[in-house]
Amino acid sequence: MKQKTDEEILKGILERDNAIFNYIYENLYNQVKYMIVSNSGSDEEAQDVFQEALIVIYNKLVNKELELYCTFKTYLYSVSRLMWLKQLEKKKYKSEEIYDENMTDLRVDDKNILDQIETNERFRLYQKYFKQLNEDCRKVLELFINKVPLREIAEIMGYSSEKYAKKRKYICKEILINNIQKDPKYKELQK
Amino acid sequence: MKIIIEKIEKYLEGELQSEQKEFEALLDKDEDLKKLVALNREIDAAIAQKEVMALRTQLEKIADKYQKHKPIVRKLSTNKLTWIATAAAITAFAVSFLIFQGNNSNQQIFDTYYSSFQNFETVRGLPASSSAYNEGIASFKQNEYNKAIRSFENILLLEPDNNLVRLYSAMAYLETDNTNNAIEHLNIIIESQDVFYLEHAQWYLGLAYIKSGKTSDAKRILENIVNNDSFYASEAKKVLKKL
Numbered sequence: 001m002k003q004k005t006d007e008e009i010l011k012g013i014l015e016r017d018n019a020i021f022n023y024i025y026e027n028l029y030n031q032v033k034y035m036i037v038s039n040s041g042s043d044e045e046a047q048d049v050f051q052e053a054l055i056v057i058y059n060k061l062v063n064k065e066l067e068l069y070c071t072f073k074t075y076l077y078s079v080s081r082l083m084w085l086k087q088l089e090k091k092k093y094k095s096e097e098i099y100d101e102n103m104t105d106l107r108v109d110d111k112n113i114l115d116q117i118e119t120n121e122r123f124r125l126y127q128k129y130f131k132q133l134n135e136d137c138r139k140v141l142e143l144f145i146n147k148v149p150l151r152e153i154a155e156i157m158g159y160s161s162e163k164y165a166k167k168r169k170y171i172c173k174e175i176l177i178n179n180i181q182k183d184p185k186y187k188e189l190q191k
Numbered sequence: 192m193k194i195i196i197e198k199i200e201k202y203l204e205g206e207l208q209s210e211q212k213e214f215e216a217l218l219d220k221d222e223d224l225k226k227l228v229a230l231n232r233e234i235d236a237a238i239a240q241k242e243v244m245a246l247r248t249q250l251e252k253i254a255d256k257y258q259k260h261k262p263i264v265r266k267l268s269t270n271k272l273t274w275i276a277t278a279a280a281i282t283a284f285a286v287s288f289l290i291f292q293g294n295n296s297n298q299q300i301f302d303t304y305y306s307s308f309q310n311f312e313t314v315r316g317l318p319a320s321s322s323a324y325n326e327g328i329a330s331f332k333q334n335e336y337n338k339a340i341r342s343f344e345n346i347l348l349l350e351p352d353n354n355l356v357r358l359y360s361a362m363a364y365l366e367t368d369n370t371n372n373a374i375e376h377l378n379i380i381i382e383s384q385d386v387f388y389l390e391h392a393q394w395y396l397g398l399a400y401i402k403s404g405k406t407s408d409a410k411r412i413l414e415n416i417v418n419n420d421s422f423y424a425s426e427a428k429k430v431l432k433k434l
Contacts, residue, residue, distance in 0.1 A: 015425045016246050018253070018306065025257045051250045058246055126237035127244050135355075145239050170197045176234065177196060177227075190226075 006072040013054065014061045024054070028073055032080040040091070041084065049087070053080040056113070056120050065112075083117055090188070122189050129179045137172035144169050195224075199231050245422060252306065300433050301402040304426060305365070305395075324356060336363040354380045354388040361395060370403040390416075394423040397430070406434055 004012075004023055012020025029050055036046040056079055060066040068075055130138065136157070143153045154165040180186050201207045202214050218224055327342030343360035346353060357376050364373035377399060380392035393416055400409035413434075416427040 016242065016249060017425065018249065021250060021253050022257075025253055029257065047254050051247065051254060054250060055243060055247060059240075059243065062242075122233060123237040123240065123243070124247075126234045127240065127247075130234075130238050131244065141238055142241070145235060170200055173200060173231070173234075174196045177230065180230075180234070 006068060009072050010061060010066070010068075013058055016058075021054070024076070025050075028076055031073075032077060035077070035081060036084050039084065039088065041087075045084075045087070049080050049083045052117075052120060052124070053083055055124075056083075056116050059120065060116065079113060079117075082113060086114070086117060118189070125183060125185055125189065126176075126180055129176055129183070132179070133172060133176060136168075137175065140165065140168050141172050141176070195227065196231075199224075199228050202228070203231060203235075242422075296433075297401045297404055297406065300430060301398055304430055305398050305402075327356070327359065331359060331363060334366075336366045339363045340367070352383065354383060354392075358388050358391060358395075361392070361399075365395070365399060365402070370399050373399045374403070390421045390423060393421065394427065397427065401430070401434070410434055 004020070009020055009024065011017075012023075029046075032050050032053075033043065033046040036049060037043065041049075053076055057066065057076065070078075130141070133141070140153065140157055143156065148156070150162045150165055153159075154162045157165060157168070159165045159168065198207065198210075198214060202211070205211075207214055218228065323342050323346050327339045327346070330336070330339035330342060340360060340363045343356050343363065346356045347360065350356070357380055361373040361376035361380075364370070364376065374396065377392045377396040380388050381396065393412055397409050397412040397416065400406070400412060410431065413427040413431050417424050417431065421427075
């Protein structure tokens with residue numbers, strides 16, 4: 001496979017290009033997996049961390065907040081490592097106990113990226129429950145978020161009135177909030 | 192709870208009118224209410240991340256493929272690998288020979304860009320027939336597409352508006368080379384203008400047309416995707432260049 005430049009990779013991530021993500025998994029996943037599996041993690045946890053690290057990077061790119069001062073490989077590794085450290089902390093491990101031969105090569109703005117990792121964790125939980133809502137609820141909330149005029153929302157959804165469209169939104173939001181708050185992870189993420 | 196959520200929503204939309212000041216005073220004192228308002232704001236921001244949700248599904252699929260294939264290769268002996276490599280080389284040669292012989296490049300484009308849609312997390316949102324749905328999805332995941340089609344078609348008899356199932360059904364038809372059936376299902380989804388599946392249906396319809404050699408229909412759909420800047424716009428642009 002042809003070697004991709006960091007610029008090509010970042011552009012591909014921003015465009016959600018399948019070929020680039022395949023390239024990333026093929027070439028960069030094993031190193032991250034090794035770091036996690038040799039530090040009390042499972043294959044599934046490694047996969048999860050790697051995926052969410054890519055989502056954090058995607059969000060940084062979308063918000064034009066990503067400036068690379070190292071190679072993309074190092075950056076992705078560093079973000080994944082920070083994510084895993086956070087998870088280990090929750091499991092009551094101490095960061096000094098983490099075995100990592102690549103540790104000296106980290107160049108990530110820790111505070112900023114940690115904030116983003118935490119936001120991403122919360123958003124992921126909200127999105128999980130949003131996707132589990134019934135179709136009608138998902139659709140109506142999405143239309144409101146996209147600021148579609150109330151009259152159009154009522155029309156698209158086949159509701160009898162604009163007033164009912166609003167009512168439906170409140171009901172759906174309430175279901176969503178209830179489900180989120182019931183998840184033990186929600187409380188954990190509040191700490 | 193319902194009244195609180197309604198008030199918070201109205202507050203965030205600036206629609207509380209005379210009660211606005213009263214609510215703000217309450218907000219100053221009540222930490223729980225403050226948290227609930229913040230949660231509401233964050234949820235709105237999270238829901239707006241449609242692309243992130245789609246990207247997560249996309250990455251899950253790539254990771255699945257990657258995890259699935261790796262161990263199999265590791266378990267094979269060198270001898271077997273040599274055989275497989277030889278067989279693969281012969282197949283690749285035969286396929287490329289066929290492709291360049293005829294006007295089969297459409298199939299090549301289809302194979303490059305096609306990947307079946309997976310969004311298993313919506314299961315809970317489905318009504319009574321969800322056990323049939325689960326069966327269909329399980330068959331689909333095990334590449335037993337004909338079995339999956341039977342489950343999906345049974346659901347569609349009872350729930351013709353279930354576009355998620357219709358989309359999966361179309362995917363299964365594409366996997367079994369029943370392209371005309373796939374096209375029919377995808378067109379029904381598009382006609383329903385279902386915002387959740389419309390963009391997926393358009394993209395797969397474009398690919399289905401390519402697969403069946405209906406290049407001008409494919410171009411029309413793909414141009415539409417690009418012009419509407421839909422989720423698959425960048426992929427559609429790439430395909431259009433190859434057509």
